[in-house]
Amino acid sequence: MKIIVPMAGMGKRMRPHTLTVPKPLIPIAGKPIVQRLVEDIARVCGEPVEEVAFIVGRFGSAVEKSLVAIAESVGAKGTIYYQDEPLGTAHAILCAKPSLSGPLVVAFADTLFKADFTLDSSVPGTIWVQKVADPKPFGVVKLNEKGQITDFVEKPETFVSDLAIIGIYYFQDGDYLRDELQYLLDNDIKDKGEYQLTNALENMKNKGTIFVPGQVTEWLDCGNKDATVFTNQRYLEYLKERGEKLxxxxxxxxxxxxxxxxxxxxxxxxxxxxxxxxxxxxxxxxxxxxxxxxxxxxxxxxxxxxxxxxxxxxxxxxxxxxxxxxxxxxxxxxxx
CATH class of the missing domain: 2.160.10.10 (Hexapeptide repeat proteins)
Structure with missing residues (x-):
C-alpha cells in the first residue's frame, strides 16, 4: 500500500502561521497535521505502508526532511515530488507519477478524520464522504439504490447531493488512476479552469469501475484558524478516548x-x-x-x-x- 499526499497549497486562509511553515506542518495535539493524517491512514489500511509520497511546493530541505521522517515513522519510504503551479487536484496527484502504481490511498493534507474501520482493499475504489449542510464548496457524489457512486460533481452551484468528498480516496489500481489523470492533461480537460480529480473519477466510473462511499465517524477540517482550533479540541478528546499519554x-x-x-x-x-x-x-x-x-x-x-x-x-x-x-x-x- 502507498499513501499519496498532495500538500503544495500556500494555505492563505491560515496566515500568518503559513507565512513561515506549510499548513500541513501546523501541530494538532502536538504533531503536524500531515503526520496525524498519515498515521491515521496507516492505522486503517490493514496492511503495511511501503511508501508515502508527498507533493509539495518549494518548502525547503528542512521541511522535506521532516516529511521523510514522518513516512519512516510508519515504516515506509518517504518520497518528495513538486507541484510548481496550482493547476488542480488531478495535476497535483500526477506530479507523483512514478509512485502511482499498485493499491494506494490519496489523502489531501488539510483534513483529519476519526474512524473505526479497516480499509476494504477488495473493492476497486472507495471515496470517503460526509454529509454537509452546504455542499457548494465541495466535490460531491450521488449514489444509486445499491449504495454505489453514480456521479461526481465538483462544487455544484445547484443542489445535487449533500455527500461531500472529504479528500481521502482508495484506488485498487494506481496505474489505472495514473493513466486517467494523464488523459486529462493530454487532452486539456478542465473543470472551472483546473484539472480535477473528479473528472478522472467520472471517466473511470463510465468505463465500469465501481466506486463505493466510505464513511468516517467525524470529519475534521484544518482550513482556517477557527477550524484548526476546533479540530485540535476534537482530536485531543479522540486521543484521550484511545488512552494515549498526552x-x-x-x-x-x-x-x-x-x-x-x-x-x-x-x-x-x-x-x-x-x-x-x-x-x-x-x-x-x-x-x-x-x-x-x-x-x-x-x-x-x-x-x-x-x-x-x-x-x-x-x-x-x-x-x-x-x-x-x-x-x-x-x-x-x-x-x-
Missing amino acids: VAASAKITNSVIIEPVYIGENAVIINSVVGPHVSLSGSAIVEDSRLSNSIVQTAAVVRHANVANSMVGNNATLIGQPSDLSLGDFNTLRV
Whole structure:
C-alpha cells in the first residue's frame, strides 16, 4: 500500500502561521497535521505502508526532511515530488507519477478524520464522504439504490447531493488512476479552469469501475484558524478516548491546574496558571500567570499574564497581556 499526499497549497486562509511553515506542518495535539493524517491512514489500511509520497511546493530541505521522517515513522519510504503551479487536484496527484502504481490511498493534507474501520482493499475504489449542510464548496457524489457512486460533481452551484468528498480516496489500481489523470492533461480537460480529480473519477466510473462511499465517524477540517482550533479540541478528546499519554514527563508544572484533555510537550513550562481544557502546548513553550483554554501554543512560544481562548500562538511568539481570541504568527511579540 502507498499513501499519496498532495500538500503544495500556500494555505492563505491560515496566515500568518503559513507565512513561515506549510499548513500541513501546523501541530494538532502536538504533531503536524500531515503526520496525524498519515498515521491515521496507516492505522486503517490493514496492511503495511511501503511508501508515502508527498507533493509539495518549494518548502525547503528542512521541511522535506521532516516529511521523510514522518513516512519512516510508519515504516515506509518517504518520497518528495513538486507541484510548481496550482493547476488542480488531478495535476497535483500526477506530479507523483512514478509512485502511482499498485493499491494506494490519496489523502489531501488539510483534513483529519476519526474512524473505526479497516480499509476494504477488495473493492476497486472507495471515496470517503460526509454529509454537509452546504455542499457548494465541495466535490460531491450521488449514489444509486445499491449504495454505489453514480456521479461526481465538483462544487455544484445547484443542489445535487449533500455527500461531500472529504479528500481521502482508495484506488485498487494506481496505474489505472495514473493513466486517467494523464488523459486529462493530454487532452486539456478542465473543470472551472483546473484539472480535477473528479473528472478522472467520472471517466473511470463510465468505463465500469465501481466506486463505493466510505464513511468516517467525524470529519475534521484544518482550513482556517477557527477550524484548526476546533479540530485540535476534537482530536485531543479522540486521543484521550484511545488512552494515549498526552503530557510529557519532562514538562515542568508548578502551582498550576491542568484540565484535561490537553497536550503538553517536552520541556514545556507552566507556572501559576490554569491550562485546559483543549489546549495543545508544544515543546519548550512557557506559560506563566495565565489562563489558557481551547488553544494551540506552538514550539518555544511564551504566554504571560494573559487570558487566552480559541487562539493560535505561533512558534517563538511572545504574548503578554489580556487578549482572549487571537492568531499570533511565528516570532511575533504582542503586549497589551
